[in-house]
Amino acid sequence: MLKRSWIDSANDAEGEFPLNNLPCGVFSTRGLPPRCGVAIGDMILDAARAEEAGLTGTQRLLQSAKWNPLMAEGPAVWSSLRKRLTDLLAEGAPDRAAVEPLLVPMADATMHMPLEVAEYTDFYAGKQHAQNVGTMFRGPENALPPNWLHIPIGYNGRASTVVVSGTGIRRPLGQTKAKDAEMPSFGPSKRLDIELEIGAIVGTPSQMGEPITTDRAQQMIFGYVLLNDWSARDLQAWEYQPLGPFQAKAFATTISSWIVTREALAPFAVVTPSPEKELLPYLKGDFPGNYDVNLSIEMNGHRISTTNMRELYYSAAQQLTHHASSGCSMRTGDLLGSGTISGPGPSNYGSLLEMTWGGETPLDLGGETRTFIEDGDTLTLRGHAQGDGYRVGFGACTGTILPAPDYP
Numbered sequence: 411m412l413k414r415s416w417i418d419s420a421n422d423a424e425g426e427f428p429l430n431n432l433p434c435g436v437f438s439t440r441g442l443p444p445r446c447g448v449a450i451g452d453m454i455l456d457a458a459r460a461e462e463a464g465l466t467g468t469q470r471l472l473q474s475a476k477w478n479p480l481m482a483e484g485p486a487v488w489s490s491l492r493k494r495l496t497d498l499l500a501e502g503a504p505d506r507a508a509v510e511p512l513l514v515p516m517a518d519a520t521m522h523m524p525l526e527v528a529e530y531t532d533f534y535a536g537k538q539h540a541q542n543v544g545t546m547f548r549g550p551e552n553a554l555p556p557n558w559l560h561i562p563i564g565y566n567g568r569a570s571t572v573v574v575s576g577t578g579i580r581r582p583l584g585q586t587k588a589k590d591a592e593m594p595s596f597g598p599s600k601r602l603d604i605e606l607e608i609g610a611i612v613g614t615p616s617q618m619g620e621p622i623t624t625d626r627a628q629q630m631i632f633g634y635v636l637l638n639d640w641s642a643r644d645l646q647a648w649e650y651q652p653l654g655p656f657q658a659k660a661f662a663t664t665i666s667s668w669i670v671t672r673e674a675l676a677p678f679a680v681v682t683p684s685p686e687k688e689l690l691p692y693l694k695g696d697f698p699g700n701y702d703v704n705l706s707i708e709m710n711g712h713r714i715s716t717t718n719m720r721e722l723y724y725s726a727a728q729q730l731t732h733h734a735s736s737g738c739s740m741r742t743g744d745l746l747g748s749g750t751i752s753g754p755g756p757s758n759y760g761s762l763l764e765m766t767w768g769g770e771t772p773l774d775l776g777g778e779t780r781t782f783i784e785d786g787d788t789l790t791l792r793g794h795a796q797g798d799g800y801r802v803g804f805g806a807c808t809g810t811i812l813p814a815p816d817y818p
């Protein structure tokens with residue numbers, strides 16, 4: 411049910427930021443440095459100033475212009491802050507007069523990275539995507555690798571190039587090799603693509619040498635963002651064997667400005683699809699660790715795909731458990747990409763590679779067509795969970811492609 415707020419725009423049934431959501435971002439307004447804020451309707455509550463005014467029940471957790479200090483505190487503190495903010499913003503709140511001056515119109519704000527990304531790992535937990543990409547790269551017989559049904563497969567990506575929604579992305583340069591060419595060549599990617607993913611954000615850390623259970627992993631997750639894993643398919647096809655993606659995915663990853671907390675998504679929790687092969691005991695998660703979140707992709711304003719987070723075969727908790735299982739420590743601010751979330755048919759695929767089947771079938775964008783991304787194109791991911799009379803949304807995860815740089 412919609413929790414009503416004294417901020418009218420937060421009571422809109424189709425709005426993304428009702429009182430039920432309260433996602434965490436970092437914003438600035440003219441002349442003032444970036445600071446922590448919480449979205450409510452079409453406004454942002456200045457959480458840093460609310461803390462200074464003694465309204466949040468926290469001390470010095472919201473002053474660093476990143477959410478990491480709060481994230482490190484763990485679920486009890488996350489929960490009490492959420493409860494406190496809910497009380498401040500609910501219809502009939504006694505503190506309204508103190509809170510009102512701390513609201514800034516979203517339209518006047520510039521958004522920044524909401525967290526310091528400690529490390530970034532990208533998984534491959536969408537089965538339809540793994541099947542599709544495997545078919546194109548290795549043929550239908552070898553599409554799904556033999557380990558896929560047993561391990562949440564991943565690779566270590568780059569935290570240095572995770573950027574916030576709205577950041578322009580330079581077309582990457584790299585090495586490619588045409589099938590019939592004798593030598594590889596170097597230049598701008600000609601097969602630039604997106605991947606629609608959800609990123610899970612680790613709040614509380616684990617120690618080196620300390621494996622964790624799926625229950626504990628679930629408790630460690632602070633929240634989720636939309637994530638676009640920009641991918642240069644021509645670089646990828648040439649470089650990926652035997653160590654997996656490298657420069658094809660190292661140049662940029664865009665996340666939404668808002669972190670939707672695990673608590674806000676709890677009413678939309680679902681179990682992952684039943685495993686086709688029994689999972690080893692350490693990976694079993696008998697709780698609903700996935701979420702019913704509607705997802706979509708727009709290219710230059712045209713919707714080109716719709717899918718849902720519930721398609722994921724492994725939950726973020728299972729991915730995190732596997733990640734720590736060897737003794738690998740997990741840090742506050744670790745970002746775990748889910749893997750591309752493709753649904754059953756071409757209108758539900760999460761990458762252009764799949765939608766155009768390797769560039770063979772162009773997409774119709776109302777007059778124009780596209781296979782891969784051209785300079786100046788804007789790609790936008792959106793996502794929301796649908797409640798009874800309200801939505802919990804992520805805001806946009808968007809980026810425009812700029813021409814490749816000259817080689818120095």
Ligand SMILES: O=C(O)/C=C/C(=O)CC(=O)CC(=O)O
Pocket residue numbers: 532533534535536539540543544547605607639650655659748749750
């Ligand atoms: O080699 C392959 O089969 C494909 C690898 C990827 O594309 C890696 C990746 O980013 C996985 C994903 O997002 O699902």
Ligand SMILES: [Ca+2]
Pocket residue numbers: 532533605607639747749750
């Ligand atoms: Ca990916």
Ligand SMILES: [Mg+2]
Pocket residue numbers: 567638639640641659660661662663
């Ligand atoms: Mg990437």
